[in-house]
Amino acid sequence: MGNGYAGKILRVDLTAGTVSEIETEQYREWGGGHGMGSAIFWDLCADKTISGFDPANVITIMSSPLAGTLAPSASRLEIQGIGVQSTPEWFTRSNMGGRFATMMKFAGWDGIVLEGAASKPTWIEIENDRVVLRDAETDGLWGLDTYDTQERIWNLQVANSDGWREIGTKSGERAALQSAVITIGPSGEKKSRVGALIHDAGNAAAQGGFGGVWGAKNLKAISVIGSKDIDVADAAALLNARFSAREDLGVNVDEPKDGFGWARFSGNPSPAVMYPMPTDVGSRPQACQSCISSCRARFSDGLGNESSCEETYFYFFADMMYNQGQTTPTVRYSAEMVQRLGINVYEIDHGLNWLYHLYQEGIAGVGKQVDIDLPWDTYGSREFIETYQRMVADREGAGDILAEGMWRAAEHWGRLEEDTASGVLHYSYWGLPEHGYDPRAEAYWGWGSILGDRDINEHDFNNLFWKPSIAKWYGIPSWMEAEEFVTKFAERMLPFDPDPMMLDFSEDGMYSEGQVKLTAWHRHYTRFWKESALYCDYRFADFYSPKTEDRGGFTPEGEPLFWNAVTGDGMSFTDGMELGRRIWNLDNAIWTIQGRHRDMVKYSEYLYEVPYGGHLYGPYWMPTFEDGTWDYRLVTGRVIDRERMEDVKTMFYELEGWDVSTGWPTRETLEGVDLGHVADTLEAAGKLGGE
Amino acid sequence: MSDIKDVNPAEDGARGLSRRQFMGGIGALGALGVIGGAVAQVFLLPDEVIAYPVSGGFLLVDQKKCSGCSTCMAACAIAHHGAANHSLSRIQITQNPFKAFPYDIDPVQCWQCDECVQACPTGAMHVDPETGVRTVDQLRCIGCLRCVAACPRAVSAVQWSEEGHASQKCDLCLDTPYMDDEGGIDGRRACESVCPMRAIKFTTDLPEQTEDGYSPNLRTENWASFGYVADIEG
Ligand code: SF4
Ligand code: SF4
Numbered sequence: 001m002g003n004g005y006a007g008k009i010l011r012v013d014l015t016a017g018t019v020s021e022i023e024t025e026q027y028r029e030w031g032g033g034h035g036m037g038s039a040i041f042w043d044l045c046a047d048k049t050i051s052g053f054d055p056a057n058v059i060t061i062m063s064s065p066l067a068g069t070l071a072p073s074a075s076r077l078e079i080q081g082i083g084v085q086s087t088p089e090w091f092t093r094s095n096m097g098g099r100f101a102t103m104m105k106f107a108g109w110d111g112i113v114l115e116g117a118a119s120k121p122t123w124i125e126i127e128n129d130r131v132v133l134r135d136a137e138t139d140g141l142w143g144l145d146t147y148d149t150q151e152r153i154w155n156l157q158v159a160n161s162d163g164w165r166e167i168g169t170k171s172g173e174r175a176a177l178q179s180a181v182i183t184i185g186p187s188g189e190k191k192s193r194v195g196a197l198i199h200d201a202g203n204a205a206a207q208g209g210f211g212g213v214w215g216a217k218n219l220k221a222i223s224v225i226g227s228k229d230i231d232v233a234d235a236a237a238l239l240n241a242r243f244s245a246r247e248d249l250g251v252n253v254d255e256p257k258d259g260f261g262w263a264r265f266s267g268n269p270s271p272a273v274m275y276p277m278p279t280d281v282g283s284r285p286q287a288c289q290s291c292i293s294s295c296r297a298r299f300s301d302g303l304g305n306e307s308s309c310e311e312t313y314f315y316f317f318a319d320m321m322y323n324q325g326q327t328t329p330t331v332r333y334s335a336e337m338v339q340r341l342g343i344n345v346y347e348i349d350h351g352l353n354w355l356y357h358l359y360q361e362g363i364a365g366v367g368k369q370v371d372i373d374l375p376w377d378t379y380g381s382r383e384f385i386e387t388y389q390r391m392v393a394d395r396e397g398a399g400d401i402l403a404e405g406m407w408r409a410a411e412h413w414g415r416l417e418e419d420t421a422s423g424v425l426h427y428s429y430w431g432l433p434e435h436g437y438d439p440r441a442e443a444y445w446g447w448g449s450i451l452g453d454r455d456i457n458e459h460d461f462n463n464l465f466w467k468p469s470i471a472k473w474y475g476i477p478s479w480m481e482a483e484e485f486v487t488k489f490a491e492r493m494l495p496f497d498p499d500p501m502m503l504d505f506s507e508d509g510m511y512s513e514g515q516v517k518l519t520a521w522h523r524h525y526t527r528f529w530k531e532s533a534l535y536c537d538y539r540f541a542d543f544y545s546p547k548t549e550d551r552g553g554f555t556p557e558g559e560p561l562f563w564n565a566v567t568g569d570g571m572s573f574t575d576g577m578e579l580g581r582r583i584w585n586l587d588n589a590i591w592t593i594q595g596r597h598r599d600m601v602k603y604s605e606y607l608y609e610v611p612y613g614g615h616l617y618g619p620y621w622m623p624t625f626e627d628g629t630w631d632y633r634l635v636t637g638r639v640i641d642r643e644r645m646e647d648v649k650t651m652f653y654e655l656e657g658w659d660v661s662t663g664w665p666t667r668e669t670l671e672g673v674d675l676g677h678v679a680d681t682l683e684a685a686g687k688l689g690g691e
Numbered sequence: 692m693s694d695i696k697d698v699n700p701a702e703d704g705a706r707g708l709s710r711r712q713f714m715g716g717i718g719a720l721g722a723l724g725v726i727g728g729a730v731a732q733v734f735l736l737p738d739e740v741i742a743y744p745v746s747g748g749f750l751l752v753d754q755k756k757c758s759g760c761s762t763c764m765a766a767c768a769i770a771h772h773g774a775a776n777h778s779l780s781r782i783q784i785t786q787n788p789f790k791a792f793p794y795d796i797d798p799v800q801c802w803q804c805d806e807c808v809q810a811c812p813t814g815a816m817h818v819d820p821e822t823g824v825r826t827v828d829q830l831r832c833i834g835c836l837r838c839v840a841a842c843p844r845a846v847s848a849v850q851w852s853e854e855g856h857a858s859q860k861c862d863l864c865l866d867t868p869y870m871d872d873e874g875g876i877d878g879r880r881a882c883e884s885v886c887p888m889r890a891i892k893f894t895t896d897l898p899e900q901t902e903d904g905y906s907p908n909l910r911t912e913n914w915a916s917f918g919y920v921a922d923i924e925g
Contacts, residue, residue, distance in 0.1 A: 099761075
């Protein structure tokens with residue numbers, strides 16, 4: 001098929017124990033990643049109203065044409081299917097970096113589709129065209145943690161004395177690298193709703209509970225290695241684009257102050273860890289394939305290798321508290337344990353805060369309302385976090401309840417209503433944990449999540465909070481004044497008019513047409529450029545840069561530049577946005593079939609009742625337009641206004657061309673994005689929106 | 692779950708390369724400087740040790756600065772073959788995510804020794820008379836893979852190319868039909884130009900050698916500002 005695509009998608013029927021192929025060409029119109037995943041799910045998952053644990057759930061694992069090429073920070077993987085973490089169980093997505101997408105492409109596969117459930121623990125070994133379903137028990141994988149599983153698989157795959165391994169039947173099918181493996185840990189094996197998929201040391205796809213879904217399918221791991229070509233449309237253009245991306249836009253790691261802490265494409269290769277980097281052990285940067293930067297580290301004691309962000313943070317304060325204000329290696333230890341056990345860190349983080357609060361209130365403890373046996377007097381120690389994590393992963397004692405996710409656990413213990421009204425259980429949308437970018441402050445994050453299926457976890461606009469807030473916290477001048485900052489963003493938000501009012505985070509701004517447009521732009525942008533083309537959330541979108549004369553970023557030129565060099569498509573940024581809108585429409589059609597209705601689109605109670613207190617790290621400053629001027633202002637102290645939220649929903653549905661009373665897609669809109677057949681299905685189900 | 696514990700870097704670090712293996716090819720003598728300027732292909736020294744002219748250029752990779760992104764591998768294959776394929780990259784960045792730094796990554800680039808040249812029965816693997824770069828004449832390659840076996844690196848820096856039906860190795864980008872710029876000693880090396888960590892550097896000076904080959908330090912003072920402690924092991 002060429003030009004970025006391997007040409008085939010692997011289809012595995014776990015029930016029958018057979019494999020077959022889908023021609024990628026059949027789904028080429030969707031670009032890759034999420035678009036292809038949604039389209040395949042639409043076609044292959046006959047009953048979309050089933051539970052995610054049902055063997056008939058279809059899981060797609062898709063790469064993009066950019067994976068394995070020189071496109072910067074785009075060798076990622078999109079995983080979709082019916083998730084088991086949210087309430088209700090929406091069709092959902094998760095995403096990971098690392099080496100898997102690249103290896104899968106080199107093996108000749110653009111993606112993998114999983115159907116059915118194996119009758120016994122199974123793992124899948126892919127070496128180029130050779131695909132074998134192997135016994136995970138006989139091979140000693142079942143029961144292992146995620147690190148041990150991967151090392152065991154590598155030990156089963158032995159190289160020649162020259163360091164190269166024969167991976168096919170033809171001569172020349174050789175690879176010097178080890179296979180890339182995605183696996184579940186004990187948590188997934190126990191069909192936990194907080195089970196994650198883990199690859200290498202620190203790549204996790206945890207949202208959606210796909211670890212538990214694999215467990216229900218009796219699937220322990222997929223290992224892949226390949227030695228095939230990925231053709232590109234214009235090799236010289238691709239090389240030139242990457243040369244200049246590094247010189248003109250990327251950070252020069254050798255030049256003092258060339259980097260820029262909070263920039264994206266041109267950001268420093270600093271590890272995204274939330275604790276002070278240890279100075280008593282050695283470390284290096286560690287990056288996903290073809291990344292222009294790096295955001296993780298590996299250490300000379302090997303502890304917490306590749307962990308970043310939330311997993312490095314969730315036990316940080318407890319560790320400090322326990323150790324008289326010092327951080328200890330326990331933070332990295334607890335991060336590594338999350339990866340090894342394969343647990344969704346957001347769940348156990350928010351869960352731990354909630355349980356600790358209940359313990360302090362005398363509600364949680366042995367024989368109490370929340371009957372749980374944890375060594376609370378050692379909270380902050382290794383012993384404590386080990387006991388807690390093992391309990392969740394192994395479903396021991398109260399862990400059996402916690403493995404259902406904290407929302408369901410609260411329901412089980414009769415705490416849901418009270419604790420979501422007070423906000424002690426910090427779960428904002430669809431029974432899922434809030435992300436730290438609060439809907440009461442960073443409105444579009446909340447709107448995107450509640451109008452979709454999950455915590456969006458897309459950081460494109462977060463620097464509108466981080467940059468001014470950090471400047472305020474430390475009393476340093478802002479790098480860019482508010483008006484210039486929002487203008488830089490708005491100018492790059494094609495195909496919308498460059499209206500800075502989209503970035504107005506004043507209280508009125510939260511409910512404005514501008515914020516609704518921002519929400520829609522974000523849904524369309526991420527659906528294609530970040531989840532289908534699979535540019536990394538950490539490096540894109542790039543709205544401003546310290547490296548360009550006008551301080552404008554790589555977006556919207558960068559995304560299509562690499563896409564076109566690889567695929568030869570001649571796609572514009574706006575074409576990608578349109579495709580993103582098409583994918584977003586298909587997703588909404590799936591949710592509609594699953595039972596989505598406008599009336600369900602509601603936050604948890606605390607967001608309407610409890611004024612927002614600010615970010616954990618400090619007060620929340622954002623650009624606002626008030627009294628005729630732009631400035632960075634405090635956005636704390638707010639609640640969501642129920643009526644104005646209804647206005648937002650109405651405006652959003654109107655903007656998307658969806659039925660205002662139900663939120664369902666209309667025929668006109670679906671036909672406008674060439675999804676007439678989807679409209680037919682909705683109509684037959686009695687779920688097509690009125691015009 | 693196995694215990695989470697500190698890894699002993701010393702145990703993990705062995706690479707199984709002897710000093711003799713590495714030094715052997717370049718003559719076991721202090722005459723390298725003399726040979727370096729020569730254009731003749733082979734010297735027969737009095738003690739019957741065959742020595743080849745030293746390469747006119749070397750690729751240095753800072754093992755502690757490398758992030759394992761493999762962008763260099765993608766660039767190498769694309770510049771030479773017009774397609775991405777890690778198996779066709781002439782630089783191999785091997786890594787194990789669970790190992791302790793710095794032994795988690797072993798960048799395997801050609802050292803420009805001459806074990807492969809010595810092993811080749813047909814002269815296909817030869818020293819380029821102009822540049823001293825160890826290079827394959829693919830038309831003369833009979834596919835015996837002796838060069839692949841002879842390479843002293845843990846993973847052979849010489850590969851078998853099914854496409855070319857011959858072995859191949861780093862040519863310092865001399866022959867890169869898919870790169871606009873000229874490659875080679877006076878040109879651009881694709882891997883060096885894409886490396887985001889600037890962990891690859893080309894030099895015409897004979898690198899300082901240790902048992903582990905070349906282990907250059909390409910980190911500037913700026914490196915520590917990112918949070919990495921790369922010199923803890925010396
Ligand atoms: S491009 Fe640079 S940082 Fe990336 S793997 Fe190669 S040498 Fe390492
Ligand atoms: S110098 Fe050129 S041929 Fe050698 S490893 Fe780098 S890209 Fe490949």
